[in-house]
Amino acid sequence: MKELIKKLTEAYGPSGYENDVMNMIKEEIKDYVDDLKIDKMGNLVALKQGKGNDRKKIMFAAHADEIGLMVTHIEKEGFLRFTNIGGINPYNLVGARIKLQSGQKGMVSHEHLDSMKDLKLEKMYMDIGSSSEEESKKIVSLGDIAVYDQKTQFIDGRIMGKAIDDRIGCAVLIETAKQVGEVDNDIFLVFTVQEEVGLRGGRTSAYSINPDLGIAVDVTRTGDTPGAKRMDVALGKGVAIKIKDSSLITSQKVKKLIIDTAERENIKYQLEVLERGGTDAGAINLAREGIPAGCLSLPCRYVHSYSEVVALEDVENTIKLAVKVAGNSQLFQE
């Protein structure tokens, strides 16, 4: 699985350009599912057919896209100005190495500032080694998107790299497909597009699939680092079962279903109340007439930086819980 995580996280795939990632996932998953297709928005939808009589539809969603930097202007000297695709903190960009879809590498720096408090994206630029506008124009065009260029590393049971948000969720769904075996209900494993720019793929795929239960698998913040904002989620304390974020208040019955499953199967979990941020679960919840939805979160430090960190142990617990939730024959007790 480490190899899979490394491959997925190092791949290029900002919002709207998830193709490479989708192709990798397709290859990984194709032998384990009954149907596999790309929908109109670009979501990869895998179906594991249930064997039960009164089949319900359970949709799992993990987003394949990552944050990026979109080229908005090319300077006379060849430097590239950019805007953000997804939520980017300028402080995380200083000195970051980046790559474009073409494979072109570069790095990010900023104009001279008297105070770093003035650091804003409009004061920053990409340096791709070019020394003129003409030269740059041969390599990039406006609208091209760069992502972090970062190798993923494994240190003492921790995974460190870019785009762990949410390729780690993709890895969880792939492993779920491999491990779940025969199931009663239809299990849709959806690798969504454009989550970072507004839960877009999650919204349309939930409309199209119209499931009885939606479960997003995504990362969440932690409160376990020096001087961190208070949050009762920590690395290594298990899969985080989402109670609330800006996009979702998990309903009592979904909360019960997930917690009961974790308790029954003895899977290490923690409860998550996230102040800000949303996941595909929010979009699924509000599709059509409303769909019961929840989220299995992977505690992740330094979210949206080029060194996001998760614990391998938490990943394993998340897979276990996803497999068991998928394997439940009955969703809700009436």
Place this chain on the structure above:
Amino acid sequence: MELKDFITRISEATGVSGNEEEVGEIIQEAFRTLADDVYVDKLGNVIARKEGKKKSEAPPLMFAAHMDEIGFLVSKAEDGGFIRFEPLGGIDPRTLPGQEVVIKGREKIRGIIGAKPPHVQDAKEREQAIKMEKLFIDCGRSQEELNEIIQVGDFISFYQELTWLKENICAGKALDDRAGVAALSILLKELGNRSHDFDVIAVATVQEEVGLRGAITGSYHINPAVGIAIDVGFARRKGLEKERTLQSGAGPGISWGPHVHPQIFNKLKEIGERDEIPYQLEPVPFPSGTDTYAIQMSRCGVATGLISIPLAYMHTPVETINIKDIKRTGRLLASFCAEADEKFLEGLPCL
């Protein structure tokens, strides 16, 4: 149920966004005596249907008021038996110290939000408003006792009894927007004596305070011809601009702006004039933070309107209303239903 009793019960009931069951039960009970059919949809909206004379397949008229209120979630049970919390909805931390709350853990327990005594605050603390993350709830229990009852994610509601300041004027929590829900009950009651062509659907929506969520799924489900939200507007008090406020007790505000269909606006105004129901005009230039916006953008688009009941001290536990404005809202909307005929509905798409 008498209006005053109903308002008292729904104001005092718990019903924080995402946890509206308790207030929803009371609303269902009241609506069952007034409507032909009452049920709860997938997100928890309480939906009451009053059948129209036409019994046709025509889309219904939808009226929405949200039943959720602002509140909190337990974010952390800290050493020493103190509870840290996360807001649900727009809460002003300056209104919190000294409030009583109810925590809905394995059982319901009471707590208070404490604050540092003024004597021991330093100069800086005295000058600055306290921040949410500095506040905590004290339930008078030890950490061990609390661990038996509370876990992260439990809902916390304000605890506040409704006070009648004067015959028609009351102050309490959650009147945003249970005042609107009370207006729905008047509407349904009035319709008992009036004939109307089309089905009327009254919806007490969930999760409005966190993003109009019940209205998004509710209007998809109902797919109405007309959608009117009943919410609260700022009542005029000292320190507020006259232009941005409504006068308490002077009738509901009929809103006007890009999210209001001109013919619905005109019709409501016309009824107010003719039936001598006092009303005020409320210009809302931007899509307002009410269910109206969610209904307007549902499916292929819905012709919408917005009624605002004047309410003072919004998002505090002493929200203050004049119940005359609730009764007037119900009567105004009942006449609207009685007069919304095929011709009126046919005219709606032509802007």
